[in-house]
Amino acid sequence: MTDAQDLDIPTEPLPASVLTGFLGSGKTTLLRHLLSHPEMDETAVVINEFGEIGLDHHLVAEATEDMVLMNAGCLCCTIRGDLVETLRSLYRRRITREIPPFRRLVIETTGLADPAPILQTLMSDPLLVERFRLDGVITTVDAANGEVTLDAQIESVKQAAMADRLLLTKCDLVDQDRIDALTQRLAQLNPAAPILQVENGKTEPSSLFGCGLYDPASKSLDVQRWLKAEAYEHDExxxxxxxxxxxxxxxxxxxxxxxxxxxxxxxxxxxxxxxxxxxxxxxxxxxxxxxxxxxxxxxxxxxxxxxxxxxxxxxxxxxxxxxxxxxxxxxxxxxxxxxxxxxxxxxxx
Structure with a gap:
C-alpha cells in the first residue's frame, strides 16, 4: 500500500481538453506536433479509435505509460463507461507516482464522435469533477472537405458548434475563396470561437489551451476569447x-x-x-x-x-x-x- 506521504496530489483540478474533428481533418497530425513542443512535456493523452485495432498511438509517438489507447468503439457511446474508469485509473497512477506527474490531459476523440456526451462525462462524474476541469474543446476542420462534410454529417456540425477553438487544416490544398467561405460559415455557426489556420498540424500550444472559463494558474478570466457577445448581435x-x-x-x-x-x-x-x-x-x-x-x-x-x-x-x-x-x-x-x-x-x- 502506498504511504499517504508518498502521494503527489494536485492542489487544483487538472485541465482536460477535448480534441475533436471529423474523420481525416488532421487531429492526429496536430497532436503529433503538439506533443513535440516543450510546453507539452507534462501532458497525458487518451486516444480513442473506432475499430478493433488501434493505430493512432503509433502515428503520434511511441506509446508511453501516460498515453492510453481506447479502441473497440466510439468514445462518446460504446465505451463511454470505460472513459470514466480510464481517467480515474490515470489519475490514480499519477498520484501514486506510477507514471510521470502530468499537468494537463488531452482526449482525442474518434472522428465520428458527438462531443456532447464526452463533455457531460467530464462535467458530471463526481470523482472526475474533483480531479479534472474541462478546459475547452479544440475542433479541427478540413479546409478541402469542410463544406461538404458540414452539409452531410451532423456530427461535424456539432463538433464545430461546440468548439472553443476552430482549427482550419489543409489550407494549402485550396484557394483563398474556399477558405474565406468556410471561415464565414464557421463564424456564423460558432461566433465565439477563434478560427486559426494551421499548416501541417503546426501551432503553438498557448493558442489552443487555456480555453476554460477560469484559469487557476493566472487567476484570470479568458472571457475575451470565449465570450464575444458582440459577435452574436444582429445589425439593425x-x-x-x-x-x-x-x-x-x-x-x-x-x-x-x-x-x-x-x-x-x-x-x-x-x-x-x-x-x-x-x-x-x-x-x-x-x-x-x-x-x-x-x-x-x-x-x-x-x-x-x-x-x-x-x-x-x-x-x-x-x-x-x-x-x-x-x-x-x-x-x-x-x-x-x-x-x-x-x-x-x-x-x-
Whole structure:
C-alpha cells in the first residue's frame, strides 16, 4: 500500500481538453506536433479509435505509460463507461507516482464522435469533477472537405458548434475563396470561437489551451476569447436571416447571446436554467455565461452541456467595465426568442 506521504496530489483540478474533428481533418497530425513542443512535456493523452485495432498511438509517438489507447468503439457511446474508469485509473497512477506527474490531459476523440456526451462525462462524474476541469474543446476542420462534410454529417456540425477553438487544416490544398467561405460559415455557426489556420498540424500550444472559463494558474478570466457577445448581435435591419442553403444541417444549429442589464436573482436564474434544461436539454448543446448576481460584487460563471450543469465559479473580479449578465447559447431547432422572453418572465416582477 502506498504511504499517504508518498502521494503527489494536485492542489487544483487538472485541465482536460477535448480534441475533436471529423474523420481525416488532421487531429492526429496536430497532436503529433503538439506533443513535440516543450510546453507539452507534462501532458497525458487518451486516444480513442473506432475499430478493433488501434493505430493512432503509433502515428503520434511511441506509446508511453501516460498515453492510453481506447479502441473497440466510439468514445462518446460504446465505451463511454470505460472513459470514466480510464481517467480515474490515470489519475490514480499519477498520484501514486506510477507514471510521470502530468499537468494537463488531452482526449482525442474518434472522428465520428458527438462531443456532447464526452463533455457531460467530464462535467458530471463526481470523482472526475474533483480531479479534472474541462478546459475547452479544440475542433479541427478540413479546409478541402469542410463544406461538404458540414452539409452531410451532423456530427461535424456539432463538433464545430461546440468548439472553443476552430482549427482550419489543409489550407494549402485550396484557394483563398474556399477558405474565406468556410471561415464565414464557421463564424456564423460558432461566433465565439477563434478560427486559426494551421499548416501541417503546426501551432503553438498557448493558442489552443487555456480555453476554460477560469484559469487557476493566472487567476484570470479568458472571457475575451470565449465570450464575444458582440459577435452574436444582429445589425439593425438584418434580423436573424442568414443566406445559407436551407438543406445544410447547420441551419438547425444556432448561436446567440442573451444579455440582461440589471442584476439577476440567483434563485430565479436557477429556476429558469432548470426549466430550460428539463424541457430542452437535448437541444441545448452548450451554455456559457458570466453573470451579475444581485447582492454579489464578483461575477459568477456558469457552464452547461445539454442536461448537465457544471457547478458555478466565482471570479476574483470583472474582466472589464461591462457588468451585464451575458449568456451564450448554442442550440438546435430552438428560437432565440424562447430564451429572451423566458428570462424576462422569470426575473421580472
Amino acid at each position: 435591419g438584418h434580423g436573424h436571416e442568414h443566406h445559407h442553403d436551407v438543406n445544410r444541417h447547420d441551419e438547425r444549429v444556432r448561436s446567440f447571446c442573451v444579455t440582461y442589464d440589471v442584476p439577476l436573482d440567483w434563485d430565479r436564474l436557477n429556476a429558469w436554467v432548470d426549466m430550460l434544461i428539463t424541457l430542452y436539454g437535448q437541444q441545448i448543446l452548450r451554455i456559457k455565461g458570466i453573470l451579475c448576481i444581485a447582492g454579489e460584487e464578483k461575477p459568477l460563471v456558469i457552464h452547461a452541456v445539454q442536461h448537465v450543469f457544471h457547478p458555478p465559479v466565482e471570479l476574483p473580479s470583472w474582466p472589464d467595465d461591462d457588468h451585464r449578465s451575458r449568456i451564450v447559447f448554442i442550440v438546435r431547432d430552438l428560437p432565440e426568442s424562447l430564451f429572451q422572453e423566458t428570462i424576462r418572465s422569470f426575473n421580472e416582477e
